[in-house]
Amino acid sequence: MAADRTKGEIRVGVFVCDCGLNIAGAVDCTAVSEYAKRLPDVVCVVQNKYTCADPGQNEIKDAIRQHHLNRVVIGSCTPRQHEPTFRQCVREAGLNPYLMEMANLREHCSWVHPGDREGATNKAKDLVASAVARARFLEPQEELTVAVSRAALVIGGGVAGIEAALELADAGHKVVLVEKEPSIGGTMAQLDKTYPTMDCSI
């Protein structure tokens, strides 16, 4: 079971992503990798060209197995974009997805400090150090699964709401359409002919 890996010694793997030139263009990723090697409990550091691509993900999985990693830190883009990707990646290598942490070296660093390589590199080091510090305290978590009520609500009965409601109903789902006016139709119902076809709106 994945949880067992967290017993005993903490072994952090750090993966620094160039993102092509998206990160490496403004941040010295090699210096960040070297710096990461000296951080507590870090046992392996890998610099990738594109961490999210298959070869990058395979490097993470290989490193997890080879170095018996039980924490993974990825210095790449915002977690708001790729956290699901990397959680899935470490899960596939047998690690609980909550043992993965990201440092935002792109949106919060390279993309906003393009003319300041030294400042951006220092910042990137700190962001990785912060992520590693956090990772050392990460614990495996189990997600709660809840059933989704099998019905949809569509708010607004204009052309968009009507279309969405019909599509869902055609696919066999129960749909409740709520319209605040006495009739559905929305703005289109106030139009005569509509472009580009110049036909009647309703």
Add this chain to the structure above:
Amino acid sequence: MGLSSRKGIYIPFPQAVPCSYILNMEDCLGNNPIACGKCLEVCEKEAVNYDDQDEIVTREVGVIIVAIGLAVYDPTEMDEYGYTRFSNVITSIEFERLICAGGPTAGNFVRPSDRQPPKRIGFIQCVGSRNPKIGRPYCSNICCMNTIKDTLLLADHYPDVENVVFYQDIRAFGKSFEDMFQRSKEAGTRYIRGLPGDIEEDPQTGNLIVTVENTTSGGMERYELDMLVLSVGVEPPEDLAKISSMLTLTKTSDGFFMESHPKLKPVDAPTRGVYFAGFCEAPKDIKDSVCQAGAAASRGGALLNAGQIQIEAITSRIDEAACKKCGLCAAVCPYAAIIWKKGEAATVIEAACAGCGSCGAACPFGAITMRHFTDDQLIAQVRATLAENPQDKVFVFACSWCSYAGGDMAGISRIQYPSTNRVVRTMCSARVSEEMVLEAFRCGAPVVLVSGCHYADCHYINANRQTVVRVQRLWDKLEKAGVRPERLQLEWISAAEGQKFAQVMWRLEELRKAVTMEEIEQAREALKRKPKKVARQKTAAAAAG
């Protein structure tokens, strides 16, 4: 426009669905049936019910599609166009009623002042759009094409009318749009580049005198027209704020709903299970509204088919043994997810907890563990970030939904700001405890920022009100300890406000430069943990471990 009147019982328009009569309670005399009651007498199916009331219906759903559309700009404030003063100045939506066979004039195109067919018709584009001066900087997307359509309709029905369109740019970028634009020109419509500065009315004829600088020729031009159509812009629907706070959604700077990701998740709302369709997400025409509706239905359908959803494991847990039964956590939970009775330990209903972390920040006894955002994890981040040269850094706590996302938006838009800031992410700004902020100062941070969603946008109902309470308490504490309270800053930055995020970072960098090494040292000393508190921390650590 005052061209016809509506009865107290009516069908909204001939093709209405449901096609039934509605009582207009404001006009109906029969609210008191003794006074009137005529419709009741003539209805054989006895469908008239004066006492019918609104009722609240409860349905459980797994997916919500928000398709609340648009509102049309009211040009009253742009008085230079005389909309309220001259009767032959109308809006494009009024034009639709005038030319429609089902409209008040049965499709006879006449002008309001004398009900005569106009021969010279002008259109003014971008009324209430692309005008930062009145706070409406965006393009409404549909009005250029709508005007082109109107000129073609007029040319088709009344070949002798002369159309003039005053514009700044014609945006005809969709499939077959350029073709329509060319047809309009071929049909005789004149396109004058330049927006009129002034409109006058000839009081005798009701005609309109338009003065405009033609920016193509550079000359001033004067036009006498029988009628003027203001091609009004479109704005977010009236109920947007209401629906937004109900479903914890966000809006972009132009006021429409903010999607989860501008390129990769254009129909998803940030709240899972909620999707956008149509105009309310951004100005778009019918075709694009239908496309987005299809996409929203397919995204929602996929979730319904899956039949289940995983809840992120970031909920609160209370250690019963460590709980001192004070009830503070229950008092701050926006979801009423904590059950507490006087004299009893508090417990969390996991399915109701949304994971904001406000309770974790409120508990004075370290009895609460916020899964995946524990005190230990966040304090470790503070310490590691400020381990070296803290005096050079602006320390930022940012909530995941808004401020952190605003930072992402700055990145996506490549808006530059000083590289001195260091961001730590929490789900909600209410997760930031006083202890975390104090720890940052103890570690030597010159400036600390706590940032979250604007009040109305809080993703945890109103948890960020607790953020304010805590920051205010901290300001008092700092002041008492002789630390300048300005060194702790509070800002609301939305997910769309990349520009604001950058501006705040510039401002804080200035603030940081003004903090001296002596001040930093003084704060470290003055805010040192009291021995009693150390013991408390230990119990907390033991409880967590």
